[in-house]
Each structure stands twice: as structure tokens, then as C-alpha cells.
Amino acid sequence: MIEDKTPQRTSIAQLGEFGLIDHLTKNFEITQPSTLKGIGDDAAVLDFKEKKVVVSTDLLIEGVHFDLAYMPLKHLGYKSVVVNVSDICAMNARPTQITVSIAVSNRFPLEALEELYEGIAHAAQEYKVDVIGGDTTSSQKGLIISITALGEADENEIVYRNGAKQTDLLVVTGDIGAAYMGLQVLEREKQVFQVNPNSQPDLDAYTYLIERQLKPEARKDVRTLLHALEIKPTSMIDISDGLSSEIMHLCKQSGVGCNLYEDKLPIDPQFINVCEEFNIDSTTVAINGGEDYELLFTIAMEDFEKIKGNPNFSIIGHMTQESEGIHLVTRANTKIPLKARGWDAISE
Amino acid sequence: MIEDKTPQRTSIAQLGEFGLIDHLTKNFEITQPSTLKGIGDDAAVLDFKEKKVVVSTDLLIEGVHFDLAYMPLKHLGYKSVVVNVSDICAMNARPTQITVSIAVSNRFPLEALEELYEGIAHAAQEYKVDVIGGDTTSSQKGLIISITALGEADENEIVYRNGAKQTDLLVVTGDIGAAYMGLQVLEREKQVFQVNPNSQPDLDAYTYLIERQLKPEARKDVRTLLHALEIKPTSMIDISDGLSSEIMHLCKQSGVGCNLYEDKLPIDPQFINVCEEFNIDSTTVAINGGEDYELLFTIAMEDFEKIKGNPNFSIIGHMTQESEGIHLVTRANTKIPLKARGWDAISE
Structure with a gap:
């Protein structure tokens, strides 16, 4: 049902953790004026000026939230971003940045992660969010994706869950x-x-x-x-x-x-x-x-x-x-x- | 070597996801003036005014980053926060908020998660960071902790990795x-x-x-x-x-x-x-x-x-x-x- 898209298999271990992050994130561009410093230091640095900051986070676990039997990795990367951006939209705010952390077992070759990040990059471009950080590590089982999304809005624009009135x-x-x-x-x-x-x-x-x-x-x-x-x-x-x-x-x-x-x-x-x-x-x-x-x-x-x-x-x-x-x-x-x-x- | 601290075992499934989050986070207090809205909506809302925002994230996986054979859950919760706060300190910034996401297999009873969150709460208090959000889900294997930390600093205070000079x-x-x-x-x-x-x-x-x-x-x-x-x-x-x-x-x-x-x-x-x-x-x-x-x-x-x-x-x-x-x-x-x-x- 899914075609084998990984005829070439490069072991992740060959790159090491830092090499892997560098490799996967090298094409990410910074487009948001609020991003002063993205990937590459202990933390990213952001400047929201007079805007309020909106933060949301989601954890996606293979076998619980997705099944790679029918979820192509590129789509999974895209959807992981969408899931988080949606929470920012639900505050009536504008999504601006995401951090992306992944843990993978050694059954994933580098080419698989490249596909995943291709989807992430595509969504980041589509939703105009900067990928500003993350963590890459090994897992005992399967693929784990953790994304935190940030957004901005003027204070009077933000919509909470608690404002509905009786006749609305x-x-x-x-x-x-x-x-x-x-x-x-x-x-x-x-x-x-x-x-x-x-x-x-x-x-x-x-x-x-x-x-x-x-x-x-x-x-x-x-x-x-x-x-x-x-x-x-x-x-x-x-x-x-x-x-x-x-x-x-x-x-x-x-x-x-x-x-x-x-x-x-x-x-x-x-x-x-x-x-x-x-x-x-x-x-x-x-x-x-x-x-x-x-x-x-x-x-x-x-x-x-x-x-x-x-x-x-x-x-x-x-x-x-x-x-x-x-x-x-x-x-x-x-x-x-x-x-x-x-x-x-x-x-x- | 570790004593059995969970004589009482309550299944997580009994609470459901929302019940679980409510239960685990009900004692978290908001102390930072920059936290306008913490847990309880699609996203948290923060106001850093003229400060710059510093963001870092880490993923901790059982069997890779910690071994529950000798790591008591309370200590693990505490350490998970420390690991992230340390990255904010390394920017010469002041830690202010964290989001905490966890995935657990069903072998963990509620009492185990309570211990974990006790450690998280203790660290949050010690480092004066507000827990403003997170996600709780099941895992296929073991315990997974994903924390994103935010901090603030004036622009001229922030210290990057790239400023060292030849005679420093x-x-x-x-x-x-x-x-x-x-x-x-x-x-x-x-x-x-x-x-x-x-x-x-x-x-x-x-x-x-x-x-x-x-x-x-x-x-x-x-x-x-x-x-x-x-x-x-x-x-x-x-x-x-x-x-x-x-x-x-x-x-x-x-x-x-x-x-x-x-x-x-x-x-x-x-x-x-x-x-x-x-x-x-x-x-x-x-x-x-x-x-x-x-x-x-x-x-x-x-x-x-x-x-x-x-x-x-x-x-x-x-x-x-x-x-x-x-x-x-x-x-x-x-x-x-x-x-x-x-x-x-x-x-x-």
C-alpha cells in the first residue's frame, strides 16, 4: 500500500546528534520579524514588541496518534505542524514560530527523517512560521514528535474559551x-x-x-x-x-x-x-x-x-x-x- | 534498590485525558507577571512587554536519558525542568514559563504521575517558572517527557555562543x-x-x-x-x-x-x-x-x-x-x- 521510498538507507548514527540537527534544519529560513535568533544556540531569541505571545504544545506518538502504514512521513511532518498551528489560530492569533523535537528508533534511516522534515518545512512555509529550535534524540520504540507553537496578537484580539454569552x-x-x-x-x-x-x-x-x-x-x-x-x-x-x-x-x-x-x-x-x-x-x-x-x-x-x-x-x-x-x-x-x-x- | 512507593494504583484510564491534566496541574500557581493565561485554553497567553523572549526545548526518553531503576520519579520531574531552565540561563536570561508534555504507557499508575508532577511543581517553585501548558497522552513504551522553557531578558543582556574574542x-x-x-x-x-x-x-x-x-x-x-x-x-x-x-x-x-x-x-x-x-x-x-x-x-x-x-x-x-x-x-x-x-x- 505504501511504496518503498527509501531505497537508500543512511544510518542516523553516522551523523551524530549535532550533525543530524544541522543536516535536517539547514534549509529552514527565518522569515518572521519577531525571530531574532533561530536554531544554533542554547535557546532561540524572539522579540514580540507590544504584541502578546501565545504558546501551545502537542506530542504525537507513533501507534497512538499516527500509523506509518498509511501515513507517509512527509504528510506526517506537515500534519504535526498543522495540529499545533490550529491551536494558535483558535486563540485568534497569528502563528509565528515553532520548535520541533523528534525521537526515533534506529529503524529509521536518515532518508526517512529527511522526508519528515520536508513535510515540516513545507508546512512552515505554508503557514509562515519559523522553525526556531528543537531536539533530536533516539527512542526505544517508534517515532515521537513534539512541537511547540508560538503566535502573536494584540491583547484585544485574543479570544478565549470562556467568553460565550447566553444568547450567542x-x-x-x-x-x-x-x-x-x-x-x-x-x-x-x-x-x-x-x-x-x-x-x-x-x-x-x-x-x-x-x-x-x-x-x-x-x-x-x-x-x-x-x-x-x-x-x-x-x-x-x-x-x-x-x-x-x-x-x-x-x-x-x-x-x-x-x-x-x-x-x-x-x-x-x-x-x-x-x-x-x-x-x-x-x-x-x-x-x-x-x-x-x-x-x-x-x-x-x-x-x-x-x-x-x-x-x-x-x-x-x-x-x-x-x-x-x-x-x-x-x-x-x-x-x-x-x-x-x-x-x-x-x-x- | 528503590522502594515501592505505589502501594495504591489508580489506572490513568479512569480519569481520561482531560481529567488527568486537570488532576495533575490543579496545584500549579501562576506567579510571573508575564503570564496572562496559563493552562486551560487552546494556548497560553504571555506578555513580555519590552523584554526579548528566549525559548528552548528538550525531549527526555526513558531508557535513553533516564533509567527508572535508580531515578525516582520525583527527581526525574525536578531534573526535567532543570535541564530546560539551564538552557535559558545559558542565554543570560531569566526563566519565566515552561510547558510540560508527557506520554506514558499504561504500566504507570496515576500515583506515579503524581510523583513526577510533584517534582515538576517543586522545580517550578524553586526556579519561579509558571507551568503554562502541555499535553498528556499514552505511549507505546515507557515514559516520554517534553518540556519547552521560555525566559526573558533585555536585548543587551542576552549572551550568544558566537561572541568570544581571541584574548578572552x-x-x-x-x-x-x-x-x-x-x-x-x-x-x-x-x-x-x-x-x-x-x-x-x-x-x-x-x-x-x-x-x-x-x-x-x-x-x-x-x-x-x-x-x-x-x-x-x-x-x-x-x-x-x-x-x-x-x-x-x-x-x-x-x-x-x-x-x-x-x-x-x-x-x-x-x-x-x-x-x-x-x-x-x-x-x-x-x-x-x-x-x-x-x-x-x-x-x-x-x-x-x-x-x-x-x-x-x-x-x-x-x-x-x-x-x-x-x-x-x-x-x-x-x-x-x-x-x-x-x-x-x-x-x-
Whole structure:
């Protein structure tokens, strides 16, 4: 299923730790004015002037967060950056720098790490973040990636999770659920491949879903879009852990309740088809799936006219008094208490 | 050799990821004025005002960087913070915040993680750094700790690796080599314990060495000491990877050579005794050992009088023209080219 892209195998040990870092990072360029000193000293030096600094960090572990059987290393490098940049975007801030640390077992040749860093470099370029530091070491098992992302914003631009008001509208960007079904398709193909390594999978019907899983993008455009619409969200969060669990976070931290409308959930036609094919309820996946690097936010009711009909945004519900609780209003107009179950829910 | 400190075992899975983070971080207090928002949103928010920001990151892997057979979890937590804070100190900056990410296999009960975080909290308090974020996940094997440290400094205070001049003096803080020999003692006791679990080791003769290995401290005091002496180093680096390899870094990045004097190396009497006991050459260990979280820096010759005789600092050499190379001048007054060999060198 994956082609052997490493006909040449150079042992990492040949380079040594410092040689390895130098080799992997030699093409990284510094583009942010806030980066005074990047890789090459005990620490990087940054100057954010009057801006506030936003910091987030994520750890990605082989066998837990990704499976190299269907995740090409270049895509993995790209996605690792996206995952972190998404958290910065969820603060309504502008991503500026990342540090990248990796630990690898000796089964990885240098060429594999080069691919990984190619993906990292590509994402860094796409999202205009400088790679300013990191650490490279050996692991006992598998590949481990730890990224810390920094961003900047004016103080009055930053949006927290705790600002949602009782009558606010609940809005989500893009569409949801596709990344989860992309993973299901890949898992199925992996099993087919294990039984018959000569099978040629036809994945045309799944391209969008697979791309959402293997090459997600962070919504760095949302900050600009909202700014142009003159909307400042009252609260915001990224929905990588699944819509329902993130709604629970917003509600808990803001002290409000919520009604989420099933018929308003933005889902892709390909997603619906594949849910039918897998015989899974599409709403369950849409609200619990996760790994859609979209943003969830609340806006004041007065901003309704500004956002209505905008193809980038879907109004999926509204906030309520805390005592009313958090509910999904189904197509049949039944109110079901929402549970933050995440991925586990779907496989039950 | 280590007592069982986890008679009570609570499975991590019972808490879930968010419950786990909440539980482990609930006692962390925010003390830095630059921390506007710590744990609890997509990202932390910081305000460094006119200060420059210094960022460093390290990844610690069980079986590679530490061995839980003799490293108590509380000490490991403490040391993980120290390792990162040391890099901030090596920029002549003041550590202010850290993010802490951990991945653990399910063999770790909650009580083990509580111990780890107790050590982290203790170090955070000692070094006055706020824990502002992190990630908690499962690993396929062992314990993985990833810490990113931030610090602040005025622009003119920051000291890089590349500012050493040809006639500068080379200075090191504290003493060197002890951490490496502490590790040798612990490794030996581990082997004894494996053969005879009932043996009661008498480690009195090794307390200093073991403490240097298990509970090192970062030299956050050096910034204050130098400030009081009105000395600004021309270059600085932390020597966690071993004195010789760090001297090579300073020389390479500053474009100078160096003479290091064997008879000036600051070593502890206990260290000398144990080197004799192990039949290892003390100079070889002192210059290649590593894990001494001391600082190495260069100062202008004019500053000699200010630092002479100060018990915190040892003048161990002087810089030269680049073309003269990098040498160790032995007690017998022989010049030997210095090699950046790190730990491997000793076991050869």
C-alpha cells in the first residue's frame, strides 16, 4: 500500500546528534520579524514588541496518534505542524514560530527523517512560521514528535474559551466528520493489504475524506475573514477532539448551556455516502469524530447578518442559560443531552 | 534498590485525558507577571512587554536519558525542568514559563504521575517558572517527557555562543565530572541489586556525585552574580553535553581557538576518589562527562580582576586565534588537540 521510498538507507548514527540537527534544519529560513535568533544556540531569541505571545504544545506518538502504514512521513511532518498551528489560530492569533523535537528508533534511516522534515518545512512555509529550535534524540520504540507553537496578537484580539454569552450563536468553520471517516477507509485498506499485498485499492470515492485525514489544514484564514467581517468572536476553540467535547468545554468555561441543531451540521456529500457504506450514523460521527482542524466559536446575536450565508461558516446552534443544559436538537425535533465522548463513542 | 512507593494504583484510564491534566496541574500557581493565561485554553497567553523572549526545548526518553531503576520519579520531574531552565540561563536570561508534555504507557499508575508532577511543581517553585501548558497522552513504551522553557531578558543582556574574542578568558561555574561518576555508581549498584536484591548499598562515599546526577540544579544565580560583578560574558553555553564538546561549539561559532588547562579544571575531591576507585582518568571524565548543568563562558581579559578568586567561577583557559586550534594543555605542559567526543569517549 505504501511504496518503498527509501531505497537508500543512511544510518542516523553516522551523523551524530549535532550533525543530524544541522543536516535536517539547514534549509529552514527565518522569515518572521519577531525571530531574532533561530536554531544554533542554547535557546532561540524572539522579540514580540507590544504584541502578546501565545504558546501551545502537542506530542504525537507513533501507534497512538499516527500509523506509518498509511501515513507517509512527509504528510506526517506537515500534519504535526498543522495540529499545533490550529491551536494558535483558535486563540485568534497569528502563528509565528515553532520548535520541533523528534525521537526515533534506529529503524529509521536518515532518508526517512529527511522526508519528515520536508513535510515540516513545507508546512512552515505554508503557514509562515519559523522553525526556531528543537531536539533530536533516539527512542526505544517508534517515532515521537513534539512541537511547540508560538503566535502573536494584540491583547484585544485574543479570544478565549470562556467568553460565550447566553444568547450567542454557535458557529463552526468548514465541514466536520470527514477526517474520522478518512481514517476508517485507511484502516480498512490496511487490513485488505495485510490479507492481499497485491490488491490495488481504488480510493477515488474517498479522496476528500483521506485528504482530510492525511493532509489537514489549520484555519489561519479565519482570523482574516472575521476581521474583514468586523466580527470578534466571544469565545473560540479548535475542534480537533470532536465537536461535542469542544462544545462542552466552551459551555463549562463560559458558564452557559447550548442547543446544537442536527440539521445545521455542515457535512460533505462524500462523507454521507461513506457513512452509509460503513453503516455508521453520520450525525454520531460528525459530532464525535475529531481531527477536523476546524474552529468552533460563538458570536453575539447582533452579528448574525454579517455571517449569514457566508460559505466559510455554519451557524449550528445557540447558547442558552447554563441551567438549560447542553442538547442536540434532532431532525425529529427531539432534545437529546449531548455527551463529550470523543472517538470512543463511535466504536461502541 | 528503590522502594515501592505505589502501594495504591489508580489506572490513568479512569480519569481520561482531560481529567488527568486537570488532576495533575490543579496545584500549579501562576506567579510571573508575564503570564496572562496559563493552562486551560487552546494556548497560553504571555506578555513580555519590552523584554526579548528566549525559548528552548528538550525531549527526555526513558531508557535513553533516564533509567527508572535508580531515578525516582520525583527527581526525574525536578531534573526535567532543570535541564530546560539551564538552557535559558545559558542565554543570560531569566526563566519565566515552561510547558510540560508527557506520554506514558499504561504500566504507570496515576500515583506515579503524581510523583513526577510533584517534582515538576517543586522545580517550578524553586526556579519561579509558571507551568503554562502541555499535553498528556499514552505511549507505546515507557515514559516520554517534553518540556519547552521560555525566559526573558533585555536585548543587551542576552549572551550568544558566537561572541568570544581571541584574548578572552574561558570560565566555568561550579565543578565538573561529578554527574557522570554519579551515574557510574548508580549503574554499578543497579547491577549489584540485580544479582542480590537483598544487598544494602552503602552510598555515603558517593552522596555528592549521586546528587549531581539525580538532583542537578541550573545556575540561575550566575546571571545575578555576573551582574553584581559588572561582567557581561562575551559568549556563553551550558555544558550538559560535556565540557570539550561545548568548547568546540563556542570556538566554532565565535571563530576562535582555545587553550584549556588541565590543572585548572574544577573537580571535587569525592570525584577524584571515585575515579580512582573505578580506575578511570579523572581529566577524561571531567572534560567529556556531561550532565553537569554548569555554565561555560568567556570574558574580556580586562575583567580578570573582577572574577579572580571568586569561589563560583574557575578560569580554565583562554581563547586564541582560530588557526592555533583547540588544545588541552596537560599538567606535564603537553598540548593535546581537544576532541568533542562526549560520553562515548569515556567508555572507549
